[in-house]
Amino acid sequence: MELVLTTHFGNDRxxxxxxxxxxxxxxxxxxxxxxxKEEIVAEVRKANLRGRGGxxxxxxxxxxxxxxxxxxxxxxxxxxxxxxxxxFKDRLIMSRGPHLMIEGIVITSYALTxxxxxxxxxxxxxxxxxxVQEAIDEAYAKGYLGKNILGxxxxxxxxxxxxxGAYICGEETSLxxxxxGKRGWPRVKPPFPASVGAFGLPTIVNNVxxxxxxxxxxxxxxxxxxxxxxxxxxxxRLVCVSGPVKKPGVYELPVGISLRSILYEHAGGMQDxxxxxxxxxxxxxxxxxxxxxxxxxxxxxxxxxxxxxxxSGGVIVIPEGTCMVRALSVLMNFYAHxxxxxxxxxxxGCGWLARVLRRIENGEGREGDVELILNVCDNMMxxxxxxxxxxxxxxxxxxxxxxxxxxDRHVRDKKCPYGNTF
Amino acid sequence: MLARYxxxxxxxxxxxxxxxxxxxxxxxxxxxxxxTLLGFTxxxxxxxxxxxxxxxxxPVGKYHLQVCRNLSCSLMGAEHLIEHMSRKLGIxxxxxxxDGTFTLSTVECLGSCGTAPVMQVNDDYHExxxxxxxxxxxxxxxxxxx
Numbered sequence: 001m002e003l004v005l006t007t008h009f010g011n012d013r014x015x016x017x018x019x020x021x022x023x024x025x026x027x028x029x030x031x032x033x034x035x036x037k038e039e040i041v042a043e044v045r046k047a048n049l050r051g052r053g054g055x056x057x058x059x060x061x062x063x064x065x066x067x068x069x070x071x072x073x074x075x076x077x078x079x080x081x082x083x084x085x086x087x088f089k090d091r092l093i094m095s096r097g098p099h100l101m102i103e104g105i106v107i108t109s110y111a112l113t114x115x116x117x118x119x120x121x122x123x124x125x126x127x128x129x130x131x132v133q134e135a136i137d138e139a140y141a142k143g144y145l146g147k148n149i150l151g152x153x154x155x156x157x158x159x160x161x162x163x164x165g166a167y168i169c170g171e172e173t174s175l176x177x178x179x180x181g182k183r184g185w186p187r188v189k190p191p192f193p194a195s196v197g198a199f200g201l202p203t204i205v206n207n208v209x210x211x212x213x214x215x216x217x218x219x220x221x222x223x224x225x226x227x228x229x230x231x232x233x234x235x236x237r238l239v240c241v242s243g244p245v246k247k248p249g250v251y252e253l254p255v256g257i258s259l260r261s262i263l264y265e266h267a268g269g270m271q272d273x274x275x276x277x278x279x280x281x282x283x284x285x286x287x288x289x290x291x292x293x294x295x296x297x298x299x300x301x302x303x304x305x306x307x308x309x310x311x312s313g314g315v316i317v318i319p320e321g322t323c324m325v326r327a328l329s330v331l332m333n334f335y336a337h338x339x340x341x342x343x344x345x346x347x348x349g350c351g352w353l354a355r356v357l358r359r360i361e362n363g364e365g366r367e368g369d370v371e372l373i374l375n376v377c378d379n380m381m382x383x384x385x386x387x388x389x390x391x392x393x394x395x396x397x398x399x400x401x402x403x404x405x406x407x408d409r410h411v412r413d414k415k416c417p418y419g420n421t422f
Numbered sequence: 423m424l425a426r427y428x429x430x431x432x433x434x435x436x437x438x439x440x441x442x443x444x445x446x447x448x449x450x451x452x453x454x455x456x457x458t459l460l461g462f463t464x465x466x467x468x469x470x471x472x473x474x475x476x477x478x479x480x481p482v483g484k485y486h487l488q489v490c491r492n493l494s495c496s497l498m499g500a501e502h503l504i505e506h507m508s509r510k511l512g513i514x515x516x517x518x519x520x521d522g523t524f525t526l527s528t529v530e531c532l533g534s535c536g537t538a539p540v541m542q543v544n545d546d547y548h549e550x551x552x553x554x555x556x557x558x559x560x561x562x563x564x565x566x567x568x
Contacts (some may be wrong), residue, residue: 084490085531123439124532125478126545164435164474167530181434183473191522200427242535249536284493284531293550314535316494330493334530340473422496 002228004236005209006217006252009096015131017138020099026144028215032107033152035218040111043207044214046222050236052077052089052208053170054283054312056233056300063112065194066202069290074114075203077179078106078211081170084283085334086314089238090208092250094121094128097212098135102158104211106144107218109156112204117158120175123165133160152382165340171386173203174340176313185342186386202305209238209313230254233299241267244274256299262315263294275320282311284331285391287398288318299317308398323411323418324403328395329357346389349380353396362421365411370400389400434470438477475529483518483525484562488542491528494535503539504528506553509567510560523564534549 013019020026032040045060066074078101082090093101105117119136121129136158139145147155161179163169169178175186176198198202215224215234226234232326239251239262246268253262259281263269270276276291281298286309289296296306303310318327341347353376356369377397380389400407410416424433437456438448445452448471450464457464471477478486489495491506504526508514511524518525534540537549541556548559 054474082533083531086494088533088535088537089535122533123474124542127547157426161432162436162439164439165476166474178435179432179456180429181431183470198430241537243497248538280493316497316535318497322497323532327496330491334492337530400437422499422501 001254002236003092003252004225004228004249005093005097005100005212005238007090010208014403015096015098017099017135017142020097021142025099025215026103026142027420028218029103029106029144030150032110033154034217037111037113040107040218043217043222044111045135047217047225048222048229048232049210049213049217049225050233050300051207052209052237052313054084054285054309058309059206059210062194062206063108063204063309066112066204067195069370070113072201072392073116074112074113075198076109076112076117076359077172077176077198077203077205078105078117078119079170079172079205080119080125080128081175081177082206082312083122083167083170084126084285084312084314086240086242086280086283086316087312088240088242088286089250089313091125091128092238093208093212094132095124099139100212100215101132101208102135102139102145104160104214106139106149106156107214108156108206108211109157110149110203114204115155115157117156118179119158119160119171119213121160121162122169123163123357128163129160129162129299129353136160140293166340167334168340168386168388171388175205175384176203183340185340186204186388188385221361230297230302232301235329236386237298237313239298240314240316242314244271245269245317246271251285253298256297256302257275259296259298259315260300263317267315267317268321271319275316277320277322278318278324278397280314280316280318283314284308284316284334286311286345286392287394288402289398321418322422323361323416323420324399324406324421326416326418326420328399329354329361332357332392333397335388339388339392343384343389344385345383346392349376349389350392352376353392360407360410363413363415365412365414365422367411368410370404370407374400431462434462434467435474438471442477446480449479452532464491481518481522484523485543486525486527488527488529488532489515490530490534490538490540492531492535494531495538495540498538500539503553503556507556507560510557519520524560566568 008014049059050056166184169184174184193203251266299420332354334349339350377393457467539551
């Protein structure tokens with residue numbers, strides 16, 4: 001099986017420039033510097049590389065939104081604000097292979113005539129930020145960042161910017177505000193970041209994994225990358241599996257592999273003879289599916305066809321014996337905590353969802369509460385500046401649609417049949 | 423640090439990180455200091471400091487125990503571990519031990535779900551937690567504290 005990213009992640013020295021280079025690193029950068037810029041962009045388009053942060057927008061197309069004129073300097077921002085519950089792959093890239101990301105930054109910036117890059121790393125990842133900073137320092141020392149890279153006359157400065165604890169900053173316009181020293185409130189679009197982004201300048205925001213794929217695409221060609229995946233969704237993905245499976249962790253797998261194979265072959269199946277009850281397939285914001293729905297390709301379009309999403313690659317495994325009301329309650333507490341407060345439907349709605357679920361779980365549910373939740377959801381979906389409200393609604397609705405009987409039973413019996421615990 | 427950004431505003435978050443490291447928490451005085459240093463009003467700085475969860479407006483213990491309570495950690499037993507820590511330390515989440523050694527907090531997803539349950543102690547992650555490993559970590563920190 002062809003690997004794009006993780007081949008050398010077992011090597012503790014791979015995070016250093018010398019080892020990375022000895023194992024073939026920075027060759028793609030040299031190759032890119034000998035290519036016409038538009039040819040690099042064309043290869044990325046051919047690769048069918050779709051954003052790995054959750055939205056799945058084709059990276060090459062996103063790059064094409066930059067204004068044609070070069071009168072205003074452009075900015076590249078790497079979204080390393082990994083915070084979608086269930087997702088822990090960018091942390092792995094940053095700690096095991098930071099030069100993959102840095103080489104991707106150099107190639108992308110060169111191709112798009114960008115001279116300033118920022119890596120926005122979530123504040124909690126203190127150690128990862130240190131590793132990335134050390135790798136950046138090494139790249140500067142080798143002349144791969146800074147002035148006149150490889151004697152090409154091309155300059156690029158890269159700065160690590162640490163967040164300070166806010167899920168919302170994973171949303172790209174909120175991240176840009178946070179980078180600018182403001183509260184992480186999402187911006188109204190348009191204007192889109194490609195025309196008015198960081199510091200008012202045309203900006204491309206790419207996820208860590210997306211940008212780390214770029215060197216391989218330059219080395220092997222876009223078509224080869226595309227061929228690893230499925231139609232319109234190329235390459236491999238870092239799939240994160242958490243919950244009570246035998247081997248939780250990050251697996252690099254071809255896009256389109258079946259979800260069943262991810263769970264039972266790669267993650268080793270369920271722990272201690274537990275049975276599978278449900279799966280949240282792409283991070284906590286994606287609609288839950290039942291155990292009988294896992295014979296589906298793990299790619300953006302196949303997942304969409306069954307009403308859910310591959311999202312950011314975070315597969316959360318829920319075993320039989322788990323109270324779905326309690327599980328949803330945990331998630332809604334999260335969204336209520338993380339709503340930035342800017343839009344009323346989200347600020348109030350997430351709070352309502354969390355409170356009503358808590359009372360249902362605690363045996364204080366009232367008749368009509370489940371309908372109330374669905375009604376609140378209808379008043380949130382699509383009515384806010386950013387997708388955080390939708391991100392709360394999608395699990396809320398799907399948990400109820402797929403496990404309605406459990407919610408009704410809590411309300412009817414005035415208690416949690418699972419004993420109010422996990 | 424200012425040289426890395428096109429304007430001073432962008433230095434607010436990193437400066438607050440430094441101030442917290444220096445002063446332990448972001449008191450009103452610390453906010454005023456950062457505001458004067460960067461040339462903004464205290465209100466502008468406070469607006470940022472109160473938005474982000476990692477900036478502590480109140481003092482925290484020497485070791486800030488931040489236990490993830492999100493779904494993957496909950497499925498792997500985080501609720502029971504939080505109760506265990508509460509009992510062991512004699513404080514509820516949000517509280518600080520009388521000697522100022524430990525503050526116990528529950529936090530949202532730390533991005534380490536494959537090694538759940540997880541907690542962050544100051545800058546470091548502790549993963550695959552059990553009651554036994556937590557006891558060992560707390561005892562070790564207590565000895566370090568003297």
